[in-house]
Amino acid sequence: MAKGKHPEGGASLKCIELPPFSMPGELELLRQAKANFELFLATTPDFVYFKDRLHRFTYASNAFAQLTGFDNWHQLIGKTDFDIFAEDHAKLYFDSEREVIQQGKTLTELEEPYYDTEQQLCWVSSSKRPLRDEDGEVIGLFGISRDITRVKKLEAEIKYRDLHDRLTDLPNRYFYEQHAAAFIKQYDDAERIPAVMCINLDNFRELNDEHGTDVGNAVLKILARRLRATLRNRDLLCRFDSDEFVALVSPFRKRVGLDLIAQRFLLACSKPVVFRHHIVRVTCSVGIALCHRDALTAEGLLSSASTALTQAKQQGKNSYVGD
Template sequence: MSQLSSALRLTLIYLLLAGAWIFLGAALTHALPLGGLTSEKVYLLRHVAFALLSALALYALLRAHERQQQRYRRELHRHDERLRQAAVVFEATQEGVLVSDAQMRIIHVNPAFTRITGYREDEVLGQTPRVLKSGRHDQAFYQAMWQSIAKTRSWSGEIWNRRKNGEIYPQWQNLRAIQDESGRTTHYVAVFSDISAIKHSQSELDYLAHHDLLTDLPNRLRFVDRVEHALEYSRLHQSGGAVMILDLDHFKYINESYGHNSGDQLLKAIGQRLRAHLREGITLARLGGDEFAVLYEDCQSPTQAAALARNLLEALQAPIEIDNRPLVVSGSIGISLYPRDAQSVEQLLRNADSALFKAKSEGRQTFVFYHQELTALSRQRIELTIALRQALDRGQLRLYFQPIVDLHNGRQVGAEALLRWQHPERGLVPPGEFIPLAEETGQIAQLDIWALEQACRQLAAWPHLEFLAVNISSRLFGRSELDSQVAEILARTGAEPRRLELEITESAVMDDPDAALELMRRLRQLGVRLAIDDFGTGYSSLARLKEMPVQKLKIDQSFVQGLADDGPDLAIVNSVITLGHSLGLKVLAEGIEQPEQAERLCQLGCDFGQGYLFGRPQPASPEQLTQGAT
């Protein structure tokens, strides 16, 4: 088109010049004095001149055209050279390149695209870039991307895509829209780099910045960050926790005696040992030197913090072999509770450090709370916990039995087995003191199994009782294998299943109603009785209750104590009795101490009663058991 325009332009110029000569030449011939020249000679001279001038004009025009063509060829050559260079770059670049048409159909990719994504060119041609989509980004991400392209014709940013093998990886991508002279988008070009290695390096740098190189534990920076998050969580959820600082006693003597290399090995081994004694969710960090820190986020009481501190100190007592030498170290721990003691990281750490100083001043190898009264109380509870662990092995546990009577005739029909602890120094430890402790430490399930087996043995020796009731804790009831354990005990003791009654608390049932219902059905298949203990305190639904294969409801003693006032307690007790009978269940009221209470319960239709009015819990003696139950 450009060459045609040039030829037409030259032709027009020539016609203009020729026309101008014809008219000007004739005018000049008449105007100039020609002397004696004839008209033929004048005509000839005029045509010769026209030929000369035409030749000069054509030469000038052709020369100009030739120079223009040379410039065009040079420009075309440079353009071809740039295209060849671009093609080399396109093929050799380490960045992946994807070219699509205006409808987002892929029309070209480079070798780097194949290397990065795993897709060959023939596998993606005609496809859309959605074939690479990872699914990691939401719709808002892509909307923002296309809004940027519509506004600026480009977008740059980090995006996660999927390789052919399914691996999701990060890219840094530059996406540009290509438009023609009219502004219409004709193509899209995406240039991207695989930044997996960069991400990995960033992760490594972040790990190194927040972890101790020697022990591979979180360092002070990471520990402070986690404590800040824990305090924020505590404020939002009204919960608490503990921060402990553990310092090794006389560690400098090890460095001085065996060298810093042995000291480093010892610190590394201690970090591994302490970490092995911590459950998931508890953070252990090395603050520096021979100082470690612990963040116990879901610590519900000082007793739990004290128990953990004692376990850590006990873990340090075993020798650690370094360079074929057994080394023994001890430690001291300072404990600060939040939000009780402090609500900032700095104050919390200062409090724990103050408590640590106090522990060292008290002779080391111990733990101390920031508040001294917690230290004494916690140590006492820990001593009791240790003694309780030994009570079963040392034969200090006892079963006491309390009569259960028929309220309508006063006849004893059964008894409830109650666990007691005969401590060699403290005497009979109250159940309200050691039962909650056993529940906190997880020992209650083991105690329940022992009590269940002893009760079954006693049941076999008491044929006059219709049934013997045994409490099952929520922790033991939460075990799906409870039915098989009960079956084994019944087989070992020879007790009749129909005379064994298992009392399950209402709250234990409501922890997981579906699992509880299935377990109760399996227990009923063994032939044992089931009773819901402390009914009215666990918020169970009537829909669940009617499905439960139980035979008895036990009214909690807190409702029985207020019967004489004709208040809400009387209404609740009456409702429970009515509800139980409507479901075909027997009802038992516990905590009966006054004759008026027994009489009122009998008037309400309650079936059975239990309490000090009929007899206190006594050791296994038929005479003592039946005393007062007439």
């Protein structure tokens, strides 16, 4: 595991002598409190830690120690995050904790990344509060972190489903609306013009009526894979509707490159699709819109490509039209 260098150096630890107690009962209470505290550190599933002003661990829960690859929390005493975590993560923790130690701030619901013992990226939600002496001076911090990796993964899955078509796993219309403008803007070059291509299957409704939705869905999944394979890695293919796909195509040096892509779309769709005992043949029509200076918006390009698609349908289908 990569280790970082503590930016503030490491001073030696100082022993603090406890004042004498005049009553035996007070010492017993202190011993009991210490025993309860250590029981808490040994049994809590949360990642609990205490640090001094130099960000060195003074106490920690066993759960936190085991997370960082130690057998028990005593092995953490005197160490900093830079001794334990990858440097980029340690610096992230250090920067946030400076606000606690130097400014006395309380931080809550702070989402922080870490790598587990198998080097898998995980997440915690942390709260960090200043520790003060009897004069009110900050002498360290107390932190508690709870693992939220499962929640983060669930959020990522939900976001992915929101942006992708469930049948074909292609990006959907919402994804296009969020990313098309940035895709187009990256090619700010008059000689390198991206394009939007609308692809629509010809007579797909009739295919569904004749063979049923199971066959229709299988055809869509197979053709989606074929269309995606036709494009380059830097291009984007989305599924908008039941039988409509939209491609964001990064620039070619010459217009003939777009013509070649459109011809490959036609060929990919015209090959027979075999599903169970069915052999299905379909075709597609394609409309192309180039990103000219007077049509730089994603909405304008999509509208132009849709108009070109309608013209391709009108001239006999299984063809493409571009500006």
